[in-house]
Amino acid sequence: MKINQGFLNLKDRYLFSLVAQKVGEYRAQNPGKEVISLGIGDVTLPLAPVVVEAMQKAVAEMGRAETFRGYGEEQGYAFLRQAVCSYYARKGVELDASEVFIGDGAKSDLGNILDIFDQENTVLIQDPVYPAYVAANIMAGRRIHFLDGSVHNSFLPLPHRDLRADIVYLCSPNNPTGAVYTKEQLKIWVDWALAHDAVILFDSAYEAFIQDGELPTSIYQIDGAKRCAIEFCSLSKTAGFTGVRCGYTVVPHELIQGGVSLNELWLRRQSTKFNGVSYVTQRGAEAAFTPEGLEQNRTSILYYLENARLIAGALTELGIWFTGGSNAPYIWLQCPKDLSSWDFFTFLLDSCGIVGTPGVGFGRNGEGFFRFTAFASREDVRRALDRLRAMPL
Ligand code: PLP
Numbered sequence: 001m002k003i004n005q006g007f008l009n010l011k012d013r014y015l016f017s018l019v020a021q022k023v024g025e026y027r028a029q030n031p032g033k034e035v036i037s038l039g040i041g042d043v044t045l046p047l048a049p050v051v052v053e054a055m056q057k058a059v060a061e062m063g064r065a066e067t068f069r070g071y072g073e074e075q076g077y078a079f080l081r082q083a084v085c086s087y088y089a090r091k092g093v094e095l096d097a098s099e100v101f102i103g104d105g106a107k108s109d110l111g112n113i114l115d116i117f118d119q120e121n122t123v124l125i126q127d128p129v130y131p132a133y134v135a136a137n138i139m140a141g142r143r144i145h146f147l148d149g150s151v152h153n154s155f156l157p158l159p160h161r162d163l164r165a166d167i168v169y170l171c172s173p174n175n176p177t178g179a180v181y182t183k184e185q186l187k188i189w190v191d192w193a194l195a196h197d198a199v200i201l202f203d204s205a206y207e208a209f210i211q212d213g214e215l216p217t218s219i220y221q222i223d224g225a226k227r228c229a230i231e232f233c234s235l236s237k238t239a240g241f242t243g244v245r246c247g248y249t250v251v252p253h254e255l256i257q258g259g260v261s262l263n264e265l266w267l268r269r270q271s272t273k274f275n276g277v278s279y280v281t282q283r284g285a286e287a288a289f290t291p292e293g294l295e296q297n298r299t300s301i302l303y304y305l306e307n308a309r310l311i312a313g314a315l316t317e318l319g320i321w322f323t324g325g326s327n328a329p330y331i332w333l334q335c336p337k338d339l340s341s342w343d344f345f346t347f348l349l350d351s352c353g354i355v356g357t358p359g360v361g362f363g364r365n366g367e368g369f370f371r372f373t374a375f376a377s378r379e380d381v382r383r384a385l386d387r388l389r390a391m392p393l
Helices: 005-009 015-029 049-062 078-090 106-116 132-139 183-196 262-273 279-288 291-318 341-352 378-389
Strands: 100-103 122-127 143-148 167-171 199-203 229-234 247-250 322-324 330-334 369-373
Touching (some): 049 279, 106 262, 279 291, 291 322, 291 330, 341 378
Parallel strands (some): 167 199
Antiparallel strands (some): 229 247
């Protein structure tokens, strides 16, 4: 018997549990001091009323023999897949409901999708980026190459002519940098993927934060993308579903590799290893896509974006370089005084009682950078910024 060696190759701790441990230690040593978190990558506003109402109604249905439901449809209920299609239609993207797979959030599918690809494939991952892609690929024992993000390319790396890879993870708006690819930049990626027979795994978990009408909110807004890309999205950040759990993955029928439909492979994989999201959750998600639901959730998104604007304003005043914060809930700043990410984390916690996330936790290129998020309450943001303005640097 041998265990999966990939697990031994993982870094010892997941970034956020390490941050939580350090904050716990600080609290234990400084019992009277209040800590404000701008590090949290989780939503804080409650579910939209229309979603709550839909879920309550669904619970009541489950309690009556005439309306009770057992296992749901394989890919998710048609009513929700249709609602996702209508949402895409508003973006100018035509999808068939059979191209949409309902899941329990983007994280699972972003890792599970690897099941349908050969072990020998080379995987390309942006650096810095959401750390779960790297960990899932290491666990699976895959070869990873990194795509360097830096101040020089505004943390939006592009392929060069000689770049070779089979699978590419792209995240836009990016976590942690808040950087968003333009249509022209995504077109370069799509053309590259088509020319090299590569598949793009496009994570659009934060698409609803994009306010600039010129920026793409789906890779399928780019010509040719249906032949080379799978898109992952989630209601976590767009509708406050981090605790409810619902997402969707789009695998277009046009996406064929080695003469095989990836849509059919993913259906086979999901129907074998996944038994769906609860009916109650799917009714709540459906409500989030109604005009009322979209409007109510937009109010929450605008609230977070206003937080981001306030944080960005304070950093500008302080002369600290940053990116993100206008079409994303993340603000990515350069640590002052050339401090390392963890040194700035400790300094900020000790001197201001503010928690953020060290950039190096998102990849080697994150060293010397730091992430603030906009998911706190307005009051906490204002108080944190007062402390930041008085930071003894
Ligand atoms: N993708 C990115 C870029 C994220 O930042 C997150 C969560 O923080 C996820 C996916 C996972 O989201 P979900 O809650 O849908 O699993």
